[in-house]
Amino acid sequence: MVSKNDLSDGIESVRSDFPIFKRRINGKRFAYLDSASTSQKPKQVIKAISDYYVNYNSNIHRGIYNIAEKSTSMYISSKEHIAKYINANSYNEIIYTRNTTESINLVALTLGNEYVNKEDHILITDLEHHSNIVPWQLLAKRKSAAVDYIKLDESKEHLDINSIKEQLEKDPKIVAISHASNVLGTVNDVKEITREAHKHGSIVIVDGAQAVSHMSVDVRDINCDFYAFSSHKMFGPSGIGVLYGKEELLENMGPLYGGGDMIHTVTHDTYSWNSLPWKFEAGTPNIEGAIGLNAAIDYIEQIGIQRIAKHNMALTAYLLEHLSKIDDITVYGPKNVDNRRIGVVSFDIKGLHPHDVAQVFDSEGIAIRAGHHCAMPLITESLNRSALSRISFNVYNNYVEIDRALKAIKKAKKLFKVK
Amino acid sequence: MDFYAEELISHYEHPHNKGVISNSDSKFHEYNPTCGDDITIYLKIKNDIIEDVKFDGNGCSISIASASMLTDFVKGKKLSEIEKMDFKTLKELINIDPGPARLKCATLSLKTLKGAVFLYEHKPMDQNTKNM
Secondary structure, three states, X not given: OOOOOXXXXXXXXXXXXXXXXXXEEOOEEXXXXXXXXXXXXOHHHHHHHHHHHHHHOXXXXXXXXXXXXXXXXXXXXXXXXXXXXXXXXXXXXXXXXXXXXXXXXHHHHHHHXXXXXXXXXXXXXXXXXXXXXXXXXXHHHXXXXXXXXXXXXXXXXXXXXXXXXXXXXXXXXXXXXXXXXXXXXXXXXXXXXXXXXXXXXXXXXXXXXXXXXXXXXXXXXXXXXXXXXEOHHHOOXXXXXXXXXXXXXHHHOOOOOOOOOOEEEEOOOOEEEOOOOHHHOOOOOOHHHHHHHHHHHHHHHHHXXXXXXXXXXXXXXXXXXXXXXXXXXXXXXXXXXXXXXXXXXXXXXXXXXXXXXXXXXXXXXXXXXXXXXXXXXXXXXXXXXXXXXXEEOOOOOOHHHHHHHHHHHHHHHHHOOOO | OOOOXXXXXXXXXXXXXXXXXXXXXXXXXXXXXXXXXXXEEEEEEEOOEEEEEEEEEEOOHHHHHHHHHHHHHHOOOEHHHHXXXXXXXXXXXXXXXOHHHHHHHHHHHHHHHHHHHHHHHOOOHHHHOOOO
C-alpha cells in the first residue's frame, strides 16, 4: 500500500494542536475517524474556555464590574463573529441554542406552530438525520399536517430532481433540508432548492450540522430563512448550537422559553419581549460555550476553510479509491470527489456486522462509527440496511490513519473469515 | 485479538438452535434500535421446563453468538431458573466482558428469552398451545 505521510501544503502540522492525539488506545496511536459525530478540540479552544473560568467567570448582561463587562463583551463578540462567518446581516440574527437539534425544534415550536395548519405539507428529504425529521413529525402530529419526503435518485447518492419538483407542487409551508448528509456525505444544492421552494411560498430551514466544518457557508447567498448548526462538530465545545434566522422572521416569531434576559419589562400582569437576539435566549446561557465557539471559528479561519475542505476531499478520494479495490465492500454515497461531497464515507462489508467492524477498528486504536447514524429512515428504508460503518474526516486526519483503517478492514475480514 | 475468542466466532459462524419453532408455546421479539440487531426466540415448554428453544434474527457476532450459547444453556432448564438469570450468568456463559458499548448486543438474547418466558407465564392457558 502506497502511503503518503503528510500533505504537501503542510496542514499536517495542525494535528499537534489537538492534545487528544497524544493518547494511545489499546497500545496504538489514537486515530479518530468519527468527526461526523463530533470533532476533536484544539488547544486554542480548550484554553479559551479555561481562560474564562480562570480569569473572568461572571454572568453576562448584569454585573456592573470589570469581569462581567468582559464576559458580556466576549459573549457578544462570539455572536458577531458567527454572524460574520456565515455572512448574516448582524448578530441580531444569531440565536444560541444547545445544538442543531434544539435550533430546529425552536423553529418547529414557534414559527411552525403559528404557520402550519391542518392538511398543510412539511417537506423534508430522505437524507435527513433524526433531528431534522422528528421535530417535523411532532409538528405534523400537533397540526394534523403531513410530512413528505424528497426521494433519492436511482444512484442513491443525490436527491432526485424530479422528486423535488413534484413535492414542491404541494406548496409545502416548510421545507427542511440538510446541507450535507451525515451518512452519504452528499452535499445538497440548498441554494437552488431554496430558490424553487420560495416560489411556492415555503419557509426554508437548512440543517448545516455536517456542512459547517467542511465548507464555507453563506446564508445570504443560499437565501434560506433559517440555518441550524452545532459548535461541537466545528472544533468548538458541545452544548452550544446556532440558529440563524432572517431578522424579519425572527421579529415576528414568539419566544420559545420565558425567563430572564428574554424580557424587556415584567409586571405582575404583563411582560414585553427583549429585542433580538435575546428574545430567544432565556436564562443564563452557555457562556463558556459561546467563548469556545468563538475560538473555534478563529481556529478555522486561521487555517482557512478552503484548505480544510481540500484536505478532507483529498483524504476522501484516497479512501474511496482504496475501498473500491477491496472485495465484498459496498460504499454508499457519491463516488466522485467534488464540491457535491464532504469527507463522510459509509460502507458495508458483506457478512460482517458494522459493530464487529467498529470493534476490530477499536482494537487497532481507530475510532469509527457503526450503527444507523441517527438516520434510521435513510439506512433502513432508503438503503435497506440495518446499520452501516462510517469513516469521517477532518483537518487532523492523515493518510497513515487511512492505511491503518484499510488494514483493520483486512483484519476484520480475516477474523470473521470473509473470503 | 482477545475480544473475539475462537469459540465466540465459531458460534457466530455456525449458530446453534437457529431457526423457527412453528408450534411454539411462546415467542418473543426484541430489537436493538442502536444497531438494528433483532432476535426472536421460540420456546417449547412442558411442565415449566424448556423442552426446546430456537432463535431467529440478524445481528452482530456478539448478539448472535450469545444467542447461540444461551439457547444451548437453557434447554432443559426450569422457567424459574431463567427468571433468575442475569448479566453475570450471561457473561460467564459467553466468557467475555462485552464492555458498556456492546452490553446491549450481548444481553439482547437474554432479554428476549425473559420476554418469552414472561409472556408464557402471563397468558391464559388456552393460548399457550396456540401457534403464535
